Amino acid sequence: MEMGERIKERRLAMNFTQEELAQKLGLQKSAIAKYENGRVENIKRSVISKMADILECTPSYLMGWESISNEEIGGTFQENIQKLLPKKHGVLIKVLGRVAAGIPIEAVEDVIDNEEISEALAKTGDFFALQIHGDSMEPRMCEGDVVIVRQQNDAESGDIVIAMINGDDATCKRLRKYRDGIELISNNPAYKPMFFSNEDIINKPVKIIGKVVELRGKF
Template identity: 55%
Template sequence: MYIGENIRYLRIKHGYSQEELAKALGYKSYTTITKWESGVSEPTLKMTNQIATFFKVSVNELCYTRMGFELSNSPKYRQGVVINVLGRVAAGIPINAVEEIIDTEEITEEMARTGEFFGLQIHGDSMEPKISDGDVVIVRQQDDAESGEIVIALVNGDEATCKRLKKYADGIMLISNNPKYEPMVFTEKEIVEKPVKIIGRVVELRAKF
């Protein structure tokens, strides 16, 4: 069956986020939609009928027709590689933990071949004006980066933060774009003891509209 793939196709085609579709179908959490689209689980027969009615397709089409297949060569609908968008990243929680997934994004196959990627929704205004609250950044998983690059870092076991990295001979500085936030400075000793851990480099911005 193609039900998970078709739910995702119809959701994107009609402009719904996973959270919006979940609410429309009577769910409090988007994680159910995530599980359907990723193939972890399937909707009940009753819910399958509800989804088909919602998108104005037949149950047979929803389950057994690979929707969008005929459009696979169209630039508008060409499928890239799907990555998960996380609402947060925190110490002790695996990247792509289902409970943290809020949506999905697509990256090109060319990009996907260069490493492992995830999306992260930005919270707060520390990286404004370039990156705003609610924007999604595409992150390549890596434990180091060059000075001047924007990284996602875990500091002292807290949630991940998005900052520009600046390296020095005896430590690093994590800098906000927004001048009202003071830079975070760490010595080599503090990097180990707190700890400060880089988990990825921002490679692309998907701004909200």
């Protein structure tokens, strides 16, 4: 039995509504609903302890620690809670330190880490992650941040894209489309927009290799 099911079981046994239990804990009713539905990422030790007193049981019972083997118990309080929460399934993608021209994404060997994306997102295309270098996209994107990128060779005006210019390493910029060409725009006003005519796009060349769909800031 999951922690949320145990909370609901004891609440019903004590004949409390979700609202009544929330009031006793000094929480919103929605918090109790989240606990019981297993949608809680973090829960304070003090909340578990107080809830156990109100529901006339032990914190260990609510958390289901008797269902965890002795070998598994011994981590931090939050780590032990995580063992009782429903497991989330995701898809691992490579985090690349750089993307060089002429090398297919799947062949890039400069892999520095992995990131997880949801199965739902993974079904919408092929993805890779790229570590941001430099300050051209500050303050929104900083050195060391990671962007999740869907591989595609075009994007809409206003999208943030990963582009290749002059066969150099990939760069992250905001795309602006015009009838006679495109602009690649930095967030940092210290960097001027780069305009490329339709002829430049073909001859340099300028190639879009993906659209940024998510930013994951790193400390």
